Amino acid sequence: MTSFIVIALFTAGILAGRFFRKNETAKRYIDHLVTWAVYLLLFLLGISVGINEKVLNDFSKIGYTALLLTIGAVIGSIILAKIVFIRFFKNTNMTGDKMKSD
Amino acid sequence: MKGSLIILGFFSAGLAGGVFRIFPDWVLDEDLTTYALYTLMFLVGISIGSDRGAFYILKKMRFKVILVPLLIIVGSLAGTAVVSAFLPDLGANEAMAVGAGFGYYSLSSIVISQISGQELGVIALLSNIMREITTLLAAPLMVKYFGRLAAIASGGATAMDTTLPVIVKFSGKEYGIIAVFSGIVLTAVVPVLVTLLLELF
Numbered sequence: 627m628t629s630f631i632v633i634a635l636f637t638a639g640i641l642a643g644r645f646f647r648k649n650e651t652a653k654r655y656i657d658h659l660v661t662w663a664v665y666l667l668l669f670l671l672g673i674s675v676g677i678n679e680k681v682l683n684d685f686s687k688i689g690y691t692a693l694l695l696t697i698g699a700v701i702g703s704i705i706l707a708k709i710v711f712i713r714f715f716k717n718t719n720m721t722g723d724k725m726k727s728d
Numbered sequence: 729m730k731g732s733l734i735i736l737g738f739f740s741a742g743l744a745g746g747v748f749r750i751f752p753d754w755v756l757d758e759d760l761t762t763y764a765l766y767t768l769m770f771l772v773g774i775s776i777g778s779d780r781g782a783f784y785i786l787k788k789m790r791f792k793v794i795l796v797p798l799l800i801i802v803g804s805l806a807g808t809a810v811v812s813a814f815l816p817d818l819g820a821n822e823a824m825a826v827g828a829g830f831g832y833y834s835l836s837s838i839v840i841s842q843i844s845g846q847e848l849g850v851i852a853l854l855s856n857i858m859r860e861i862t863t864l865l866a867a868p869l870m871v872k873y874f875g876r877l878a879a880i881a882s883g884g885a886t887a888m889d890t891t892l893p894v895i896v897k898f899s900g901k902e903y904g905i906i907a908v909f910s911g912i913v914l915t916a917v918v919p920v921l922v923t924l925l926l927e928l929f
Contacts, residue, residue, distance in 0.1 A: 630927075632769045632839065636919055639773015646778035656774050663768040664834040668735050669742040670761050671838065671853070674846050676746015677756070681847050688847065691818065692826075692854035694811050699827040699855075700862055702807020703881035704874040706799040711875035714792050 735834055739853070765838055769919065772835065776916050796906055797913040800881050801921070804830060821929035822848055828921040829856040830884030830914045831863070831891075839919050843926045860886045867894040876900065880907045885918060887911040 646652045675681050681688070745751050754760070808827030812820045822844060829836030833856035841849020863870075863882040870878035876899040883891035888911025896904040 630923070632765060632842075633920055633923055635766055636769040636773040639770040639775075640777035640916070641773075642770075643774040643777020643779075646774060647780055649778075653775070653778055656771055656778075660768065660771045660775055663764060663771060664735065664838075665738045667761065667764050667768060667838045668834060668853075669738040670755070670764065671841055671846070671849060672739040672742020672744075673746040673751060673755065674742075674761075674841075675739075675850055676743040677749065678746075678846050681850060682747070684847065688851050689854060691815055692851045693858060694815065695808050695823055695826045695851065695855045696858040696862060698807035698809075698811030698823075699804040699830075699884075700807070700859060700882050702805075702810070702827075703800045703803030703884070704870055704878040706803035706806075707796075707877040707881035708874040710795050710799045711877040714795060715877060716875070 736857070762842070765842060768835075768838070772915075772919075776912065779912065793906055793909055794913075796877060796880060796910040797917070799877075800830065800884055800910065800914060801828075801917065803881060804828065804884065819929075821925045825922045825925040826852045826855050828918060828925055829859075830886075830918060831856050831859040832885035832915060832918045833857045833860070836918055836922055839922050840926065843923065859884060860890055863891045864894055867891070867898045871898045876903055877906075880910055883907065883911070885911050885914040888915065 646656070804827040805824045808823040809820050812818050812823030815823065825840055825844070826836070826848070829840075829852050833853050836856055837849045837853035840852045859882070863879060863884075863886065866882070867879040870882055874881075879891070879895045879899050880887045880903065883895060887895055887907040892904060892907055892911075895907045899907070
């Protein structure tokens with residue numbers, strides 16, 4: 627339930643954001659708030675991990691899992707990036723204002 | 729890079745405080761985290777919605793630019809799904825949810841720990857920080873062997889800010905615009921895709 631409320635609020639935010647497009651002060655203020663909300667949430671995540679003995683005991687396994695997943699995600703994306711680059715981008719003139727269509 | 733150190737600092741401070749039980753009970757209340765998350769998501773939405781850049785670039789650069797965030801989504805999910813075959817404790821959808829963070833460690837770890845618990849949340853935090861660091865360190869090699877889009881692909885959502893400097897340096901200035909566009913799209917996709925992967929499968 628929580629997660630769908632999250633998506634709903636996120637969407638509402640995107641729609642509301644349209645009204646701030648020309649308000650640079652408000653945008654700066656919002657970005658500042660985002661940064662501090664992130665700090666607060668990661669701090670709270672730290673606390674809940676700190677009181678969770680199971681997660682603490684498994685920390686090396688967690689690190690190893692995280693590393694493997696990173697390798698998988700990075701290799702998967704750069705292999706596809708190579709294919710798409712060769713097929714669609716390599717022979718395209720990207721300098722100047724417009725991309726030449728091929 | 730500085731950003732991830734600050735975030736790790738806040739996380740570690742919380743971690744230490746949790747281990748030594750120095751916080752009063754109201755800080756541990758789940759509702760506090762939930763409402764802070766609601767606030768964050770609304771603000772992140774506003775921040776994306778108020779940015780005209782992405783739509784402008786898309787119009788100007790034509791259709792094939794949309795291939796870039798698309799390939800990153802498919803590549804990250806496929807790569808993490810393959811890895812999950814070697815990790816018996818982790819479901820394919822959980823592995824893919826971590827991959828769907830695209831380097832956006834703060835948001836993905838928060839959303840994932842809300843839905844699937846702290847263990848997967850911490851995996852997402854570490855894995856996505858590693859993705860950013862890998863991109864910063866290996867961008868020149870990636871560009872050399874996998875082409876100019878490789879550093880953008882590896883950077884994922886971070887290609888619009890923290891890893892943009894190395895992308896511009898090694899892929900070229902003209903790829904900076906693509907990097908920003910791809911980063912914005914992926915940033916918007918993270919919370920939705922993570923939630924769907926964990927809730928629907």
